[in-house]
Amino acid sequence: EVETLAEVLRDNGYRTFGATANPHLNPSFNFHQGFDLYLDSINVLDWMPATLGQVPNAHPPQPSARHLFENVLGALEREGPTDRSAPHNLQLVVMEVHETWGKNDLVRAEYKGLYPDVSYTKERRYLQAVRQISADIDWFVRELENRLKWDDTLVVLVSDHGEGLASHPDVPGSEVHGFLLYESQVMVPWIVYSTAGSLPAGGVVDEPVQLLDLMPTVLDLAGAPIPDTVEGRSLLPLLRGE
Helix, strand or coil, X not given: CCCCHHHXXXXXXXXXXXXXXXXHHCHHHCCCCCCCEEECCCEEECCCCCCCCCEEECCCCCCCHHHHHHHHHHHHHCCCHHHHCCCEEEEEECCCCHHHHXXXXXXXXXXXXXXXXXXXXXXXXXXXXXXXXXXXXXXXXXXXXXXXXXXXXXXXXXXXXXXXXXXXXXXXXXXXXXXXXXXXXXXXXXXXXXXXXXXXXXCCXXXXXXXXXXXXXXXXXHCCCCCCCCCCCCCHHHHCXX
């Protein structure tokens, strides 16, 4: 019954693509709602219905961001001329940083030697993953411009949660997330970047905002109407330094 960001953009002329490395965001939970194309995780949790080529697993390994990005680029390149000329909305979920605390290590060899002075192992791996995904996103944005000739792209980077790591070492359960509300778990990055330079570069918003503001902000930037049911507000004035 919820109207999603993808649905609003699709209703306003956008082609909508979704792709997830996280099996919790599979269509079993209806996360494909509003997308013209949704690329499911290559692995599914063992209780989910598996489609062709998927592998059920109680703790499935996650595909890399590079794997996901390549699949998305390939799908976009296969579009017909009519679809290709429409504006596009891509919603991509990657797992490199999330998985640094668990068994599945998606950090590549060239990044594993970074931050040798960080003694806490999980924090060192966390930083390595952040560095790697930063480089991979940079590569992906450049590929959109070079391979697809997209010259006016709005890039929005956001996370669903933080990670406790060593912020409260004496508190049980604080190392990860999902159990406590320390700032290390609930304060997340939110970066907005325009390849066409339509937003001021280098600006920082100091005021507290919330993820509820994400949908109205993106719709405002895209020139699409914001549904009356949306909680939150557009942060476009803050992005413009107003």
